[in-house]
Amino acid sequence: MIISNGYQGSSLRTKLIARDLPQACDVFLLYKFAGGKDCSRRDSGCWGVWNRRLAERQMCLTGK
Numbered sequence: 001m002i003i004s005n006g007y008q009g010s011s012l013r014t015k016l017i018a019r020d021l022p023q024a025c026d027v028f029l030l031y032k033f034a035g036g037k038d039c040s041r042r043d044s045g046c047w048g049v050w051n052r053r054l055a056e057r058q059m060c061l062t063g064k
Helices: 011-015 021-030 047-062
Strands: none
Touching: 011 021, 021 047
């Protein structure tokens, strides 16, 4: 299996190895920037990115 160098030292990987699933799922919410904008702000013009991160976190937590 090929694993990217970014994943090797990532907080996601560390939390998954520690079997801390809730914290691992929360890592998705850290990736909220696009084009230098904080997409978690409704007025950012990239709100869809934040909605996608929320959906990814929910899928991670529930497996659905």
